[in-house]
Amino acid sequence: xxxxxLQMDHTNESEGHDDVARLLAxxxxxxxxxxEKTTKTLKILVGIGVAAIVLGLAFERESLWxxxxxxxxxxxxxxxxxxxxxCTLYLTGAAWGIVVRRISEAMTGIIPVAAAGILIAITLGxxxxxxxxxxxxxxxxKG
Numbered sequence: 812x813x814x815x816x817l818q819m820d821h822t823n824e825s826e827g828h829d830d831v832a833r834l835l836a837x838x839x840x841x842x843x844x845x846x847e848k849t850t851k852t853l854k855i856l857v858g859i860g861v862a863a864i865v866l867g868l869a870f871e872r873e874s875l876w877x878x879x880x881x882x883x884x885x886x887x888x889x890x891x892x893x894x895x896x897x898c899t900l901y902l903t904g905a906a907w908g909i910v911v912r913r914i915s916e917a918m919t920g921i922i923p924v925a926a927a928g929i930l931i932a933i934t935l936g937x938x939x940x941x942x943x944x945x946x947x948x949x950x951x952x953k954g
Contacts, residue, residue, distance in 0.1 A: 876936025883928030886921050893918035 867875035893915035900908035900915075932939065 872936070873938050876932050876939050879928055880932035880936065880939060883925045883932060887925035887929065890919050890922035890925060 864875070867878075896908075896915045897912055897919075899905075900912050
């Protein structure tokens with residue numbers, strides 16, 4: 812390859828970066844804002860969820876902890892699946908996956924929430940696992 816070809820490739824690359832910088836500086840990219848009606852609806856749904864948790868703690872503790880554990884495992888699986896997809900796209904060099912990768916990167920943010928849910932369910936919901944309660948749980952296997 813000649814020097815002029817290398818210099819031309821470098822020039823085209825820097826022009827691409829300038830276009831991106833110009834686009835980001837312009838007003839054509841607006842910040843996304845959630846409509847007020849949607850925010851109000853989400854707050855109502857969060858309130859219903861908190862009320863359901865309080866009622867579950869009051870009346871059905873075992874079902875609450877089991878549900879929290881299953882939901883947390885589900886969310887953890889989604890986050891880890893997203894990481895696997897990101898790794899696969901990166902290792903194969905798939906340029907088409909940029910949009911999918913952005914969504915997957917956002918999905919990985921649920922992993923700490925799922926881990927906290929699992930820890931809460933295991934530490935506070937000891938009735939899920941009889942071995943944690945200190946009771947005899949393997950009575951049929953004793954000789």
